[in-house]
Amino acid sequence: MGGRRYIPIIVATLLIVAGQPVLWAIARPYYMTQITMSAYYALVVIGLCLLMGYAGQVSLGHAGFFAIGGYTSAVLTTCNLLARQNEVPITCFRSLGLLVERQDLYGQAMLCFSPWAAFVAALLLTAGIAFLIGLPVIRLKGHYLAMATLGFGLIIYRIVLGAPVFGQADGISNVPPFELFAGLEVNGRPPYRVQNYYIAWAAVLAAMLLAINLVHSRVGRALRSIHQNEEAAHSLGVNTFQYKLSTFVLSAVFAAVGGALLTHYNGSIGPSEVTVMKSVRYVSIVAVGGMANLWGALVMAIALNVLSLRGNFGTYDDAVFGMILIVIMLFAPQGLLRMPNLRWISTWFSRRSYG
Amino acid sequence: MDEAFLETKKLHRFFGGLHAVNDVSFAVRRDTITALIGPNGAGKTTLFNLIAGTIPPHGGEVHFGGRPITGWKPHAIASRGIARTFQTTKLFLQMTVLENVMVGRHPRTRSGFVAGMLNLPWTWREHAEIEAKAMAILEDLGLSQYAGQTAANLPFGRQRVVEFARALATEPTLLLLDEPAAGLNIYETQELSELILRIRDRGVTCLVVEHDMSLVMNISDDVVVLDQGQKIAEGPPRTIQRHPDVIRIYLGENHVEDPQS
Ligand SMILES: Nc1ncnc2c1ncn2[C@@H]1O[C@H](COP(=O)(O)OP(=O)(O)OP(=O)(O)O)[C@@H](O)[C@H]1O
Ligand SMILES: [Mg+2]
Numbered sequence: 001m002g003g004r005r006y007i008p009i010i011v012a013t014l015l016i017v018a019g020q021p022v023l024w025a026i027a028r029p030y031y032m033t034q035i036t037m038s039a040y041y042a043l044v045v046i047g048l049c050l051l052m053g054y055a056g057q058v059s060l061g062h063a064g065f066f067a068i069g070g071y072t073s074a075v076l077t078t079c080n081l082l083a084r085q086n087e088v089p090i091t092c093f094r095s096l097g098l099l100v101e102r103q104d105l106y107g108q109a110m111l112c113f114s115p116w117a118a119f120v121a122a123l124l125l126t127a128g129i130a131f132l133i134g135l136p137v138i139r140l141k142g143h144y145l146a147m148a149t150l151g152f153g154l155i156i157y158r159i160v161l162g163a164p165v166f167g168q169a170d171g172i173s174n175v176p177p178f179e180l181f182a183g184l185e186v187n188g189r190p191p192y193r194v195q196n197y198y199i200a201w202a203a204v205l206a207a208m209l210l211a212i213n214l215v216h217s218r219v220g221r222a223l224r225s226i227h228q229n230e231e232a233a234h235s236l237g238v239n240t241f242q243y244k245l246s247t248f249v250l251s252a253v254f255a256a257v258g259g260a261l262l263t264h265y266n267g268s269i270g271p272s273e274v275t276v277m278k279s280v281r282y283v284s285i286v287a288v289g290g291m292a293n294l295w296g297a298l299v300m301a302i303a304l305n306v307l308s309l310r311g312n313f314g315t316y317d318d319a320v321f322g323m324i325l326i327v328i329m330l331f332a333p334q335g336l337l338r339m340p341n342l343r344w345i346s347t348w349f350s351r352r353s354y355g
Numbered sequence: 356m357d358e359a360f361l362e363t364k365k366l367h368r369f370f371g372g373l374h375a376v377n378d379v380s381f382a383v384r385r386d387t388i389t390a391l392i393g394p395n396g397a398g399k400t401t402l403f404n405l406i407a408g409t410i411p412p413h414g415g416e417v418h419f420g421g422r423p424i425t426g427w428k429p430h431a432i433a434s435r436g437i438a439r440t441f442q443t444t445k446l447f448l449q450m451t452v453l454e455n456v457m458v459g460r461h462p463r464t465r466s467g468f469v470a471g472m473l474n475l476p477w478t479w480r481e482h483a484e485i486e487a488k489a490m491a492i493l494e495d496l497g498l499s500q501y502a503g504q505t506a507a508n509l510p511f512g513r514q515r516v517v518e519f520a521r522a523l524a525t526e527p528t529l530l531l532l533d534e535p536a537a538g539l540n541i542y543e544t545q546e547l548s549e550l551i552l553r554i555r556d557r558g559v560t561c562l563v564v565e566h567d568m569s570l571v572m573n574i575s576d577d578v579v580v581l582d583q584g585q586k587i588a589e590g591p592p593r594t595i596q597r598h599p600d601v602i603r604i605y606l607g608e609n610h611v612e613d614p615q616s
Contacts, residue, residue, distance in 0.1 A: 229448075
């Protein structure tokens with residue numbers, strides 16, 4: 001049912017598949033690396049779009065959730081448990097198959113959590129933290145919610161900078177690749193470039209599929225009703241608090257997936273991923289994409305992050321995203337693609353993404 | 356037969372030092388239309404908010420269908436069968452009329468986040484059902500030609516009826532209507548009173564706040580009068596019309612001696 005909503009997904013898939021050999025042919029394979037990285041950032045944006053555009057809740061703390069995902073994966077896959085391998089919890093983890101033995105860069109034997117175990121742990125931890133943070137915070141409205149989530153982001157940033165286990169200012173490097181299935185691994189080295197282009201896009205398209213389905217579902221309708229008139233929604237039986245909290249947790253998990261996968265792809269994560277300006281960046285991308293427009297958010301996430309990663313914004317990188325946010329809020333609060341001159345671009349897509 | 360369907364017991368709510376609802380006890384009988392009247396600021400909307408759970412009471416109890424619902428949240432009360440409309444309409448303005456009514460199906464349907472994200476086949480049936488029921492309600496209220504229109508584009512009078520339809524979609528057994536005729540012309544008001552009677556005959560008990568006295572006297576089985584947060588009278592319309600306190604607050608002191616007016 002609702003098959004038309006999948007047409008853009010099919011089109012996007014064709015574009016992605018067609019784009020890859022083109023990048024190859026024009027001898028710009030390294031563009032693929034930037035697109036791959038942008039795709040992981042796009043996961044954050046897709047989740048945030050659900051939260052901001054549909055549930056109508058702002059978050060200036062999503063870099064924090066991205067970081068919880070990334071750092072959890074990094075810590076668990078790089079800490080060496082060999083010295084403690086006979087202690088009780090470690091033996092249990094081992095017998096459950098959660099640990100793997102490998103060698104570090106210098107050939108030293110290591111016993112670490114497998115990337116899969118770390119990934120699952122990262123998502124569970126993120127969901128748990130988002131739930132605990134959301135419990136008090138999601139009751140707040142507008143500016144207060146923005147301030148509270150901003151505070152959360154700052155706390156995570158301080159923890160990352162201060163705690164030795166997170167590598168402080170250096171972050172964590174030598175994060176191993178993440179073997180998803182036999183032969184498929186999240187790995188940033190050049191031989192894996194094509195494979196990872198597809199892995200990242202598969203993750204993004206899967207996230208888009210889930211998000212689009214949600215938006216068209218009973219829950220999506222309830223979320224939009226909360227956004228438009230919370231009191232009325234509540235009086236019609238929508239458990240507004242539970243729905244907002246669930247969406248908050250869901251969007252945090254999307255961010256954590258992006259954080260964990262990008263960390264494996266880059267082989268490292270550092271505090272620059274956790275800054276408030278990263279959170280602002282995600283918010284500004286959702287805003288410029290049109291708030292309640294998943295495709296707009298995705299297109300903007302890829303375009304702006306690729307430009308940023310290629311250094312096109314130079315030293316104004318953060319300032320550019322700040323400016324984008326201000327300009328959009330002032331002149332086009334419905335998003336760039338809803339501006340009269342540009343509307344034709346989105347009509348084709350949004351006619352499908354609203355149903 | 357006179358068993359109370361909705362009952363408040365010494366319900367109390369203050370805002371700062373103002374006793375907006377002051378120890379109000381009253382009952383609504385099943386399958387009747389009860390009117391709640393009183394001058395501006397009497398506490399009628401506040402009383403609705405207390406019954407519907409929008410704000411918690413500072414004292415007293417609300418019983419619905421023989422069970423206490425005091426302090427319940429609005430969504431839980433809606434699921435129990437109380438629906439409401441608002442004094443100033445609160446439609447989802449960016450949604451279509453049909454979607455507005457579809458949201459009303461929320462408490463009678465159940466697919467959640469996971470089922471929605473995975474677009475599970477059983478949710479398709481549920482969706483079709485939601486749409487069909489919402490459409491049927493629109494047809495019944497003569498709104499089907501507006502189904503696809505954005506709610507914000509509807510004329511005011513139609514918006515009120517959409518809000519009515521949306522409340523009915525929750526399949527309430529008690530409907531709270533806060534000044535449903537406000538801003539309607541006489542034809543629309545006439546249509547509305549017929550509608551309320553029709554709804555009552557289908558087994559939906561109605562509690563109506565209304566300033567339009569002819570509407571109140573025509574359709575209601577019982578009238579409750581509120582003034583400055585307190586209940587000052589209660590009874591069938593005929594009696595209320597002659598009640599000296601009611602005449603005083605509506606017409607002023609000097610009319611009290613002349614109950615015919
Ligand atoms: N949220 C609030 N905060 C403070 N005071 C309030 C609040 N809501 C209502 N009041 C006050 O409580 C009193 C009762 O208000 P309420 O809206 O219930 O009256 P009403 O009978 O519905 O009046 P109207 O006929 O004008 O709609 C008024 O004096 C009002 O100013
Ligand atoms: Mg009122």
